[in-house]
Amino acid sequence: MSEVLVLVDHVDGAVRKATTELLTIAARVGEPSAVYIGTGFQDAAATLARFGAVKAYRIESPDLTAHLVAPSAEALAQLVERTQPAAVLLASTADGKEIAARLALKIDSGLITDAVDVDADLVTTQSVFAGAYSVRARVSRGTPIITVKANSVTAQERPGECVDEQFTAVISPGAMSARITGTRPRQKSGRPDLSEAAIVVAGGRGTNGDFGPVEAFADTLGAAVGASRAAVDAGWYPHANQVGQTGKSVSPQLYVAVGISGAIQHRAGMQTSKTIVAVNKDADAPIFELADFGVVGDLFTVLPQATTLIEQARG
Amino acid sequence: MNIVVCVKFVPDAQSERGFEPGDHTTDRFGVPGRLSELDEYAVEAALTLATAGADAPTGEPAGRVTVMTVGPPAAAEAIKKALQMGADAGVHVTDEAIAGSDAAATSLVLAAAIRRIGEAAPVDLVLTGMASTDAVMSVVPAMLAERLDLPQLTLASQLSIEGGTASIRRDGDLASQTVTAALPALVSVTDQINEPRYPSFKGIMGAKKKPVQTWGIADLGLRADQVGLAASATVVESITPRPPRQAGQVVKDDGDGGRQLADFLRSRKFV
């Protein structure tokens, strides 16, 4: 069976959930091989093995981590050359998509971005035009390179042995022209990561600057907190939490939009959510067109009531 | 400073967008188009940098901003808008062979056109938007950097240029990075970087006199089989409109909206 390369998305060895989902997809197609760039592999090894990675290629050179995306694309191209994989899978993050883009040119192969599903025969499903259409496509030239959105599939444990191997990539000076000279990790909110969370509660202009009820409700559900651009532009919530076309694209099991009208640019970032709930005082707000369940009402009374009841039920 | 800004002509997001029935390419004719809103930020960034050059104590000449688009004849609209905002010149690459080009082919054409502009005067900076509002792949900028062998400074929410070095802030998924490179470089900008200006009356009148060149792929030394659907490395098997969502249940809050919400979440096992 041929290998399927999965580029591991991690923070100093903490493997992100999207990678475990990619390994699950890779196992449909062939034998999952993880490609691990950076330090901290020891911490990641167990997770990779648990989710079915049969092999792991470790690339530790700081040439890759000290520069933006280009060296990673070069390293992957060299690995593709050596392993002749059936496909290369990456997470649909900014870095993942840009690495994939450069790799596609280097190995003259087709690229599909933002897949929400990938079949065993590498036919992908994408959701386009703010979710209005579902597109099935496949790569027709070269080695399929596919980036997959987080939460697209349920990661399955497939414990086994993972053999790791050092891989030395040769990085050209040109690829090291954009230097990362500073990194400031995001402030931790203590809540789940927005792009990985199973539940997202998002607030908009309707909060009028008070995200208290939104956060309290999110916390009873163990949810991440999102925001519309209107709320972010007003300075009420950090840009890192923006959902939509120019913010994060999320696909949680449950998305609760509170005081958000449902503009097309907002929908673009949340329309693939499995279940959508809206709370809005305007019965004509377009968000209700998407909602599986909606409450027409004032968020400042509806949310606290729901929060209290859920807390009581928990005891 | 010689700046090239890549802008895309896109179907208006507010209208019903669709696909060409025959070849699965985006329907660019049935719906009104416009300069991509996200590319206005790149135009603004270019204009800001060009004006800063004019104020320099050395009395350096102002930067020159060329806007470039690859697209159908109607895409001239996108160039016009950018010229009205204040860009100095336009390049419109249009050719029947280009229709249906994917990101790789689009970047091939853009790269060839930027090289050609560079023959007249070296290009110091290529600016792009963060994503097209229609395809939203966000891969053309990285592809352009790869093809032109330029340092890639993408997704900039801040940009500064000093002494021939460009520095950006890139707000990534988990961290905010500072990324630095020597010019010439490619920079893509996000909608956090600035507030694009509206064309002034003077700008609108002045735009009419600004030079716009129109090139076909032969002018760029490219062949028809390198672009368009023919060159595409992916095939679309099917496109289905999303089935209209089953109308959800919407209740009016008469004092127990919160309870109904909690009940719904419990019934779906979210609690």
Ligand SMILES: Cc1cc2nc3c(=O)[nH]c(=O)nc-3n(C[C@H](O)[C@H](O)[C@H](O)COP(=O)(O)OP(=O)(O)OC[C@H]3O[C@@H](n4cnc5c(N)ncnc54)[C@H](O)[C@@H]3O)c2cc1C
């Ligand atoms: C290029 C571009 C990119 C964009 N990208 C994004 C993006 O990534 N993400 C994004 O979100 N937007 C984006 N936008 C902006 C988008 O078009 C909308 O302007 C924005 O989503 C509106 O935010 P909102 O729904 O919070 O505000 P509004 O549209 O003002 O809606 C507020 C809603 O709150 C309701 N409300 C008010 N008070 C209450 C109350 N007490 N209780 C309950 N409901 C209440 C109102 O009825 C209303 O429906 C983009 C726009 C452009 C042009």
Ligand SMILES: Nc1ncnc2c1ncn2[C@@H]1O[C@H](COP(=O)(O)O)[C@@H](O)[C@H]1O
């Ligand atoms: N046809 C085009 N003509 C000019 N610039 C383009 C074109 N397509 C994409 N771009 C540029 O590349 C950016 C990202 O596009 P995309 O990768 O398609 O999301 C856009 O914001 C534009 O600046």
